[in-house]
Amino acid sequence: MSFRQKLTKYLDNHAETRENHQDSSLQTRYYKTTKDKGLKMLENYFRNSPDYKLNAVSSERGEISVITNKGRKAFIVVTVIMVRPFFTAIDFSVTTETVLPIDFGFSTKVIHQLYDQVNKELIQIDDIRMGS
Structure with a gap:
């Protein structure tokens, strides 16, 4: 990751995960579960x-929207997609509400915390080519 990309990570108010992200900590993570079980686990969490307020759940689309309750205000969209049986992708998109368009890495920190929580509940699949 270049210096510019690292700087942008801290001088932006939005972070999201995706398949081929330059920052490996923000790449899509895969879990050994179904879409419905993944959504249910996240919804229950x-x-x-007390840190989050559930805004909406769309089981058909595999999306959950959440607002943070404590500290900085942020809007979170979670997307859960079953790639194949028991091989499910979970992505996060976090936008921090700030006066300036800068959150000093808060949105990235939220994503890391959420992935840490998901890793406690679900089995992560490390090698996406193998599926195990």
């Missing part, structure tokens, strides 16, 4: 966490 957000419902029971």
Whole structure:
């Protein structure tokens, strides 16, 4: 990752994961679960966490939208897509509400915290080519 990309990571108010992200910590992660089980786990986590307020759940689209309750305000969209049986991708998009268009890496930090939580509940698949 270049210096410019690292700088942009901290001088932006938005971060998201995707398949081929320059920052390896923000690449899509895959889990050994179904879309419905992944969505249910995330929905339960957000419902029971005092740090988040569940905004909407769309099981058909595999999306959950959430707002942070504590600290900085951020809007989070979680996307859960089943690539094949028991091979499910989970992506996050976080936009921080700030006066300036800068969050000093807060949105990236939120994504890392959410992936840490998902890793406690679901089995991560490290090698996407092998599926195991």
